[in-house]
Every structure is written in structure tokens, then in C-alpha cells.
Amino acid sequence: MSAQISFPVKSAAGPRTVTVTYERRGTGEPLLLLHGIGHLWQAWEPVIDVLATERDVIAVDLPGFGASPALPAPLAYDLTTVVPVLDAFCAALGVERPHVAGNSLGGLLALELGREKLVRSVTALSPAGFWSEAERRYAFTTLRAMRGAARAMPLPLIERLSRSAAGRTVLTSTIYARPARLSPESAVAETLSLRAATGFEQTLAAGRSVLFREDVTALPVTIAWGSRDRLLLRRQGIRAKQAIPGARLIRLPGCGHVPMNDDPALVARVILDGSAAAAA
Template sequence: MPATVSFSVPSPHGPRTVTVSYARVGAGEPLLLLHGIGHHRQAWDPVVDILATERDVIAVDLPGFGASPALPEGLAYDLSTVVPALGSLCEALGIERPHVAGNSLGGLLALELGREKLVRSVTALAPAGFWTPVERRYAFTVLSAMRQAARNTPLPVVERLSRTAAGRTVLTSTIYARPGRRSPEAVVAETLALARAEGFAETLRAGTSVQFTEDVPGLPVTVAWGTRDRLLLYRQGVRAKRIIPGARLVRLPGCGHVPMNDDPALVARVILDGSR
């Protein structure tokens, strides 16, 4: 069942309280799951039950996304704020150096948590930050268009489209290679999550200056990329391998940008293998 936790983080204007919504299930070593921009923790639903057979799984809504409130005034949606906030989240939950898996923005955050030695292993699924300037502009243009469409499409239209595989393709084919596999309820919920994400614009703005250029030494790192990723192209995975030479680079055949839906068994195996 979802829950919330609040904790204090520093700001230029003094301590601020951040509240995060999360769901926790399973038993074993802790595994933190981080979603992408405009998404919510339910992006991990296809793999959570598999992961929970071996891990204490904590899926979070990042601040300003899903059911988590926006960051308080004075806190920016940048890496220097969000990464320490995730460290404080782990402290508040009594988790010491969890494994972490992240997708897209969540993958970038996972790698940054690894660089700060706040986690014991990293699995990054199509992480942001390995783009060229042209690739970043393309991705941000697509994301902005998706956000605009989500905000402008009336809910009854979204609900009607979600009832058919063709309609789900219209709504989600940018991020899923197999959108017909996503349930109608999930498609409606994630469309609403994208439309209502309070942190979307500021996170996207902060991302214009992001470029991941440093190694993540001293812990196991897996970078996995879908061969049918239409948002962050597969070749960025090869670039990530050059920057993090010790990383295990895994190809996800037939998967899109959010691969958990496209091949849950494969993605769960990659995460569990990477966190052993």
C-alpha cells in the first residue's frame, strides 16, 4: 500500500521539509526504484512482484511527480538538490545504501547516487545524460509535446482511447514498444500523472545543462537499453559504456524507452542480476 514519508533538507533559506509518496513490498536487501520525468512509481508495476521475491522493494514518486508534492519554495529540481534528498529519504526509511534501479531521469539519478556512494549497486535503464546536444533537444521536444497533449486531451477522450490497443498506441507508443500490453487503467493514470506533474517544467529546464561525463567506480553498474527506444536512442548506451568502462551494458531486444512494460521478465532479471 502507498505511504508517505517527510524529511528535512537544507536550502539557501534554511531547512525545508520534503514529502515523498512510496510503496514498499517484499523482503531481502533493499532496492530503490526511480521513475522517469512525467511518470510515476506505477511505471514499475509490471516488475515489482518479481523483484519482491528477492528484494525489499521501495518504489517512489519523485518530488513533484505522481502522488508526491512539489518541492518547497527555495529548492530547485536539479541534481544537487534531488540526489541528496533521495539520500535523506533512505535515511528516513531506515535504509542503508540500497541497491537502486532507475529509468530515464531515474537512471541518471541512480548513477549520481552511485557516484556519491549512497547505494551499493546501480541499474540504469536508458538513463538520461548521455546525449549529444541534438539528441537532447530532440528528446526534450518530444517530451514537451507529450506533456502538452496530456494536458490538452479531455479525460473522456483519454479513457475512450485507452480501451483499445490502437488507442493505447496513440497515447503511449513514444515510450513503449508494445503499448497494447499496458492496461487501460494504467494508461489513463500515467496520462494524468504526466498532465499534473508539478515538477515537470523545472526538471526539464534543469536538464538542459546535464551531461554525464564521469565514471562510477567502486560498485557494480549495469546500463540497459531497449533496441526500440524512440526517445533516447540505443547508441547512447554505447556512449555510456565508454564513460563508465566497468559497467555491464545490456541490450533489451524489442523494448522501448520504458522497458518494464515491454518485457517484465527480462527487465526484472537484469535488475536482480545487477544487484547480486
Template sequence: MTATVSFTIDSPLGPRTTTAAYERKGAGEPLLLLHGIGHHLQAWRPVTDVLAAEYDVIAVDLPGFGASEPLPHGVPYDLGTIAPAIGALCTALGTERPHVAGNSLGGLLALEMGRVGLARSVTALSPAGFWSEGERRYAFTALRAMRAGAGALPHSAVERLARSAAGRTALTGSIYARPGRRSPDSVVAETVALREATGFEQTLAAGGSVRFTADVPGLPVTIAWGSRDRLLLRRQGVRAKHTIPGARLVRLPGCGHVPMNDDPALVARVILDTTKLAR
């Protein structure tokens, strides 16, 4: 069941309060799950039960996405604001320095949390920030096209398309290697989430200059990339490994940009293998 929590952000404008949605399950050491741009916490549901057998799993909607409030007016959606904000969210939930797993934007945020000491291990699935300028432009163009398509379709048309495997491929084939495996209800929900994401444009604008160029020493880090990622090409994983020499670089065969649905068992195993290295 989704709940909400309010917390205070230290921003360039001074302290500001916002509210985020989250789901929590399991017991043990905390494990925080961060989704990608335009998505929502439900992206993690294919792996949550497996992870919750060993950890206190917290999946959150990032500010301006899913059911979370947008950031207060004037607060930037940049890396230096969002990563500490997630740390403040963890504190509000009674959790300090969790294991963090993230996908795409969430993977970039997970790495930043590791860099600044807010994570005890990091698993980054196709993280943003290791692109060339041409690759970034390609990805941003694709993301804007996906959002425009989601916004142009009437809700009834989305529901109709989601009933067939071909329709689910049309709606979500850019991010999944096996979109036909998604349930119709899930595809409808994530199409709506993309269309209604209030933080989408601000996040893209802030991401235009983002390059992750720092090492993340002193904790286990895994970079994992889907072999069929069509949004952030897998050669970016090699750049990530050069940037973070101590990281494991793992290939996810047959997986797309959002691999949790394409191969839940493999993704869960990669995350669990990483967390156990911190013990």
C-alpha cells in the same frame, strides 16, 4: 498500498521539508526504484512482485511527480539537490545505501547516487545525461509534446482512447514498444500523471545543461537500453559505457524507453543480476 513519508532536504536555501509517496513490498536488502520524468512509481509494477521475492523493494514518486509533493519554493530540481534528497528519503524510511534501479531521469539519478556513495549497486535503464545537444533537444521537444497532448485531452477522451490498443498506442507509443500491453486503467493513470506533474518544467529546465561525465567506480553498474527506444536513442548507451568503463552494457531486445512493461521478465533479470554482483 501507497504511503507517504516526510523528510528534510539540504538545499541552497537551507533545510527544507517535503513529503514523498512510496510503495514498499518484500524483505531483504533494500532495492530502490526510480521512475522517469512525467511518470510515477506505478511504472515499476510489472516487475515489483518478482523483485520483492528477494528484496525489500521501495518504489517512490520523485518530488513533483505522481503523488509526491513538489520541492519547496525556490529549491532547484537539479542533480545536486535531488540525488541527496533521495538519500534523505531513504534515511527517513530506515534504509541506508540501497541497490538502486532507475529509468530515464531515474537512471541518471541512480548513477549519481552511485557516484556519491548512496547506492550499493546501480541498474540504469535508458538513463538521461548521455545525449548530444541535438539528441537532448529532440528528447525535450518530444516530452513537451507528450505533456501538451496529455493536457489538451479531456479526461473522458483519455478514457475512451485507452479502451483500445490503437488508442493506447496513440497515448503512450512514444515510450513503449508494446503499448497495447498496458491496461486501460494504467494508461489513463499515467496520462494524468504526466499532465499533472508539478515538477515537469523545472526538471526539464534543470536538465538542459546536464551531462553525466563521471565514472562510478567501486560498485556494480549496469546500463541497459531498449533496442526500440525512440526517445533516447540506443547509441547513447555506447557513450555511457565509455564514460563508465566498468559498467555492463546490456541490450533489451524489443523494448522501448520504459522497458519494464515491454519485457518485465528481462528487466527483472537484469536488475537481479546487477544486485547479486554486490554480494
């Protein structure tokens, strides 16, 4: 059963209270999991139990996504706001410098947490921010089209599509290489989460100016990219390696943009190895 926690965050207009929904399982060193835009913590469900055998896993619904309420005004959805919010969230849980793994938007946030030295290690799965301008426009246009389709479909149609492999392909093949592996319940939940995400537009707007060019030093960084990523093309992984020369760059064969469901065992191993490198 997921939980919620509220905590204060500083802003130019004075303190604001942010509420975040999260799932916590396992024991060991803390590991924070961050999903992508329009997604929810359950995107990590295929790997959580494996990770929880070695880590205290904390999977988050980012503010404005999943079951987490929107950020209170005037807080923005940019890196300079969301990164301190995540740091305050960890402090509210009594967690100091966790390992972090993130996918897409979550990967960008994970790298920024690493750059600020707020975490012990970073594993970024197809992180945002290493695009050319044309690639960014393509990704944003695709995301808006996905959200528009999700909002246009009535719930009975979403539920009917989710019951077949072909229907789940229609709903989720942009981000999954193997959408048939997704459960019907997950396909419905993810589609509804995408269309209901209150932070979607503001996050995209903030992302127009994002281009990650700074190195992340003094902690282990792993960057992994699905060989069948159709949203953030895998050549962006080469740029990520160039920006962060000390990072490990790993190919995820047969995986799409959200690889956790495409190959859970491989993704769990990459994350655990990446966090183990901090101890080594």
C-alpha cells in the same frame, strides 16, 4: 497501498520539509526504484512483485511527480538537490545504501547516487544524460509534445482511447514498444500523471545543462537500453559505456524507452542480476 513520509532537507535558506509518496513490498536487501520524468512509481508495477521475492523494494514518486508534492522553495530540481533528497528519504525510512534501479531521469539519478557512493549497486535503464545536444533537443521537444497532448485531451477522451490497443498506442507509443500490453487503467493513470506533474518544467530546465561524463567506480553498474527506444536513441548506450568503462551494457530486445511493461521478466532479471553483483 502506497504511503507518504515527510522529512527535513537542508537548503541555503534553512531546513525544508519534503514529502514523498512510495510503495514498499518484499523482503531482503533494499532496492530503490526511480521512474522517469512525468511518470510515477506505478511504472514499475509489472516487475515489482518479481523483484520483491528477493528484495525489499521501495518504488518512489519523485518530488513533483505522481502523488508526491512539489519540492518546497527554494529547492531546485537539479542533481545537486534531488540526490540529497533521495538520500534523506532513505535515511527517514531507516534504509542505508540500497541498491538502486532507475529509468530515464531515474537512471541518471541512480548513476549520480552511485557516483556519490550512496548505494550498493546501480542499474540504469535508458538513463538520461548521454545525449548529444541535438539528441537532447529532440528528446525534450518530444517530451513537451507528449505533455501538451496529455493536457489538451479531456478525461473522457483519454479514457475512451485507453480501452483499445490502438488508443493505447496513440497515448503511449513514444515510450513503449508494446503499448497494447499496457492496461487501460495504467494508460489513463500515466497520461494524467504526465499532464499534472508539477516538477516537469523545472526538471527539463535543469536537464539542459546535464551531460554525464564522470565514471562510477567501486560498485557494480549495469546499463540497459531498449532496442526500440524512440526517445533516447540506443547509440547513447555506447556513450554511457565509454563514460563508465566498468559497467555492463545490456541490450533489451524489443523494448522501448520504458522497458518494464514491454518485457517484465527480462527487466526484472537484469535488475536482480545487477544487484546480486554487489554481493559477488
